[in-house]
Amino acid sequence: MPVTETAGTRLWKRRDRKAQLTVWAIQLGCLMVFSYCWSLVSEKTIWEFVYDAPTQAGDMASRMVPPAWDYMDKLWLAVWDTINIATLGTLMAVVLAFPIAFLAARNTTPSKVFIRPIALFIIVSSRSINSLLWALMLVTIIGPGVLAGVLAIGFRSIGFCAKLLYEAIEEIDVSQVEAVTATGATGPQILHYGIVPQILPAFAGISVFRWDINIRESTVLGLVGAGGIGLQLSASINNVAWTQVSLILLVVLGTVIVSEWVSAKVRHAII
Amino acid sequence: MNTVTTHRSWKKQPFIKSPLLRWGLVVGGAFYLALVFGTMDVNWGRVADGIPRGQRFLSSFFPPDFTSRATDIFDGILESMWITIISTVVGILLSIPVGLGAARNLSPRPVYLFSRAVLAVSRTFPEIIIALFAVKLFGFGPFAGFIALSVGTIGFYGKLLAEDIEDMDTSQAEAVKATGASWFQWLNYAVQPQVMPRMIGLGMYRLDINFRESAVVGIVGGGGIGATLLTSFDRYEFDSAAAILLVIIFIVMGVEYSSSYIRKWVQ
Numbered sequence: 001m002p003v004t005e006t007a008g009t010r011l012w013k014r015r016d017r018k019a020q021l022t023v024w025a026i027q028l029g030c031l032m033v034f035s036y037c038w039s040l041v042s043e044k045t046i047w048e049f050v051y052d053a054p055t056q057a058g059d060m061a062s063r064m065v066p067p068a069w070d071y072m073d074k075l076w077l078a079v080w081d082t083i084n085i086a087t088l089g090t091l092m093a094v095v096l097a098f099p100i101a102f103l104a105a106r107n108t109t110p111s112k113v114f115i116r117p118i119a120l121f122i123i124v125s126s127r128s129i130n131s132l133l134w135a136l137m138l139v140t141i142i143g144p145g146v147l148a149g150v151l152a153i154g155f156r157s158i159g160f161c162a163k164l165l166y167e168a169i170e171e172i173d174v175s176q177v178e179a180v181t182a183t184g185a186t187g188p189q190i191l192h193y194g195i196v197p198q199i200l201p202a203f204a205g206i207s208v209f210r211w212d213i214n215i216r217e218s219t220v221l222g223l224v225g226a227g228g229i230g231l232q233l234s235a236s237i238n239n240v241a242w243t244q245v246s247l248i249l250l251v252v253l254g255t256v257i258v259s260e261w262v263s264a265k266v267r268h269a270i271i
Numbered sequence: 272m273n274t275v276t277t278h279r280s281w282k283k284q285p286f287i288k289s290p291l292l293r294w295g296l297v298v299g300g301a302f303y304l305a306l307v308f309g310t311m312d313v314n315w316g317r318v319a320d321g322i323p324r325g326q327r328f329l330s331s332f333f334p335p336d337f338t339s340r341a342t343d344i345f346d347g348i349l350e351s352m353w354i355t356i357i358s359t360v361v362g363i364l365l366s367i368p369v370g371l372g373a374a375r376n377l378s379p380r381p382v383y384l385f386s387r388a389v390l391a392v393s394r395t396f397p398e399i400i401i402a403l404f405a406v407k408l409f410g411f412g413p414f415a416g417f418i419a420l421s422v423g424t425i426g427f428y429g430k431l432l433a434e435d436i437e438d439m440d441t442s443q444a445e446a447v448k449a450t451g452a453s454w455f456q457w458l459n460y461a462v463q464p465q466v467m468p469r470m471i472g473l474g475m476y477r478l479d480i481n482f483r484e485s486a487v488v489g490i491v492g493g494g495g496i497g498a499t500l501l502t503s504f505d506r507y508e509f510d511s512a513a514a515i516l517l518v519i520i521f522i523v524m525g526v527e528y529s530s531s532y533i534r535k536w537v538q
Contacts (some may be wrong), residue, residue, distance in 0.1 A: 014460065030293070030360070033356060034356065034357060037353040037357045038353075038357050040349075040353050041350075041353050041354065041414060041417060042392045044350075044411050044412050044414070044494070045409075045410075045412055045413070045414040049408075050409050050410075056407075057465050060407070060408070080310070084307050087303075087307075088307065109286055110314060114368050125520050127523075128520040130484070130487045132399060132490060133497075134501070136490065136504055137504070137512075137516075140324070140326070140328075140504050140507075141321045141325040141328055142318045143314060143317035144322070145311065145312065145313060146312060147311075147318065162435075192283075193283060197283070200286050205288075205392055217397065219397060219400070220399040220400060223399060223490065225492060236401065238276045249400075250397075252396065252510045253396070257395065263445075
């Protein structure tokens with residue numbers, strides 16, 4: 001603790017001189033980087049629009065109330081599609097992620113030199129590309145619609161599920177596996193009786209957790225044409241039908257909150 | 272004497288113990304799938320048409336074309352990075368008051384409820400939807416993306432900050448309060464040192480998330496590499512698109528590794 005004594009009074013400071021200077025230097029560095037980035041963004045901004053934004057926002061808000069409740073009739077199908085995209089996408093992802101996780105886990109992979117890097121590469125590339133980018137690609141390739149959304153969610157979630165799952169596989173209790181091996185079990189039997197029961201709770205938890213995230217993500221896939229409620233949202237915004245927009249936002253809010261609640265309940269029941 | 276057969280067989284215990292729930296889930300799941308495949312509207316002809324296009328897209332990865340759109344790609348990546356940095360900084364700065372307000376042990380009831388509501392709303396809406404509205408309000412360009420990501424950051428960071436403050440060690444806080452410290456001194460010397468290490472780590476994590484998101488806000492007009500990618504898809508320039516995707520994967524990996532390295536170093 002840096003305590004200085006001047007003229008009989010002891011003065012405590014939080015940091016000594018060197019630490020304080022380091023902190024200041026870091027702060028100054030951050031400030032410089034920030035202001036440089038800010039100046040670059042500011043160059044590309046039309047400030048008149050920004051100054052005008054509060055009035056615009058007020059205007060938009062006033063045109064949003066009351067929500068067009070009768071538009072709900074047309075939204076049910078979109079909500080159903082959104083939920084299906086998330087659910088089927090998650091299903092596809094967990095089915096594909098299961099074997100990939102076993103190939104990627106250090107203790108179960110058949111070959112550390114060849115197969116593990118491939119599995120890890122699949123995981124990394126699937127995780128790095130946002131589901132909206134996957135959707136963009138798939139819409140260009142297989143055309144707009146729910147299928148593109150399902151595949152986009154699926155491709156994006158493979159990496160997420162496989163990563164969490166292979167971490168769970170690497171942390172299993174080896175004594176159980178040894179016990180099963182000692183009974184003379186074959187490779188698949190070891191997998192079935194020794195490893196899978198240990199990771200099933202984690203697996204179920206991960207699936208439900210990802211499903212919850214996917215509901216949130218599938219609400220926006222429609223913006224690039226991949227089905228779901230985002231399609232209605234972009235249509236209503238383009239038609240400047242603000243009362244419909246506010247209803248859609250409320251529906252999105254409701255769907256997300258319900259899915260979060262369901263996922264929390266299920267995970268609570270599993271763990 | 273013992274006539275009962277000694278052969279006993281063992282079966283693996285099912286994962287879900289209650290048979291009613293187990294079979295209910297199976298039947299319900301099958302019913303749901305049947306319903307989904309019955310109602311899902313897929314244009315298989317269009318999907319079949321897409322297969323050659325998909326092959327063309329995949330083959331364009333070997334090799335990707337970095338050169339013909341090099342300046343566009345470079346500008347887009349840089350713009351994404353600026354957006355990432357300023358939105359992380361501004362988002363975190365704004366989330367500090369909200370996070371303090373949302374900590375139950377720090378703020379009065381009305382402030383707590385208000386801050387929690389702000390956090391809940393900004394957390395539920397995906398960044399893209401916020402970006403959509405930001406583009407309507409602020410015009411096309413990186414500023415809209417910056418606003419969207421900042422709002423997302425507030426929801427994420429504010430919530431975690433509030434939870435961290437709620438979990439802090441109260442004895443230290445009381446000790447500082449007992450010295451007669453003012454409220455700000457109390458925050459600075461009792462609360463901040465306790466939450467700081469974890470918060471720096473989370474800040475790095477959010478930087479990582481914001482970069483990923485900044486790659487997509489461009490799709491709705493929020494600037495950055497997403498806009499470049501959208502253009503190349505719209506022009507069916509798959510080899511440039513492949514190059515952009517590889518650049519995104521590469522940078523995301525780089526940011527992820529460096530952010531996890533910094534997080535380990537801080538803790």
